[in-house]
Amino acid sequence: DQQVKQNSPSLSVQEGRISILNCDYTNSMFDYFLWYKKYPAEGPTFLISISSIKDKNEDGRFTVFLNKSAKHLSLHIVPSQPGDSAVYFCAASADFNKFYFGSGTKLNVKP
Amino acid sequence: DVKVTQSSRYLVKRTGEKVFLECVQDMDHENMFWYRQDPGLGLRLIYFSYDVKMKEKGDIPEGYSVSREKKERFSLILESASTNQTSMYLCASAAGGRYDGYTFGSGTRLTVV
Numbered sequence: 001d002q003q004v005k006q007n008s009p010s011l012s013v014q015e016g017r018i019s020i021l022n023c024d025y026t027n028s029m030f031d032y033f034l035w036y037k038k039y040p041a042e043g044p045t046f047l048i049s050i051s052s053i054k055d056k057n058e059d060g061r062f063t064v065f066l067n068k069s070a071k072h073l074s075l076h077i078v079p080s081q082p083g084d085s086a087v088y089f090c091a092a093s094a095d096f097n098k099f100y101f102g103s104g105t106k107l108n109v110k111p
Numbered sequence: 112d113v114k115v116t117q118s119s120r121y122l123v124k125r126t127g128e129k130v131f132l133e134c135v136q137d138m139d140h141e142n143m144f145w146y147r148q149d150p151g152l153g154l155r156l157i158y159f160s161y162d163v164k165m166k167e168k169g170d171i172p173e174g175y176s177v178s179r180e181k182k183e184r185f186s187l188i189l190e191s192a193s194t195n196q197t198s199m200y201l202c203a204s205a206a207g208g209r210y211d212g213y214t215f216g217s218g219t220r221l222t223v224v
Contacts, residue, residue, distance in 0.1 A: 002152075002153070036215075091154075098169075103151050
């Protein structure tokens with residue numbers, strides 16, 4: 001059974017608006033979380049991370065929120081740009097360097 | 112920038128063949144990983160290695176083996192390819208500690224016919 005779930009396979013938003021990508025996990029031992037972005041024909045690239053000692057981490061247009069009680073994290077992109085169109089994976093870890101990945105959400109930002 | 116290079120972008124192999132997927136990283140990373148990516152299932156860990164000649168099973172090791180004879184090279188071996196091993200295979204490397212995340216290669220799309 002998947003320990004990290006991204007229940008929305010796709011999301012479409014208008015350029016300039018907010019994109020919110022969601023991720024749920026089941027293992028309460030997870031204490032470190034990452035988001036990756038993947039363009040077609042390329043490997044995933046690291047986007048942003050958050051440790052369980054925080055509930056928010058921000059990097060430019062990207063903010064990740066962590067709700068430990070709900071075992072939920074989300075990635076906010078504000079404002080969304082057409083170049084943000086990609087597949088986004090969340091990943092979680094409880095052990096050194098072993099991450100579990102979600103199934104991905106394909107974001108389409110329309111001009 | 113760290114570069115992770117996978118030797119083939121596309122491969123087509125026949126059922127029963129022995130298949131080698133090669134991965135090379137150029138930043139002296141201790142840790143290397145092999146994942147497969149399938150629709151609806153995300154990335155699943157096959158094998159990983161913390162050091163030369165060391166390997167650990169991931170979540171789906173059946174039908175696969177690995178080799179790490181040199182620090183920069185991590186090979187995935189399909190002993191006898193089957194059609195259910197048709198997938199996108201991604202290699203990744205990482206320095207010690209979780210905070211850096213992984214650097215991924217571009218992937219190898221393997222089709223077994």
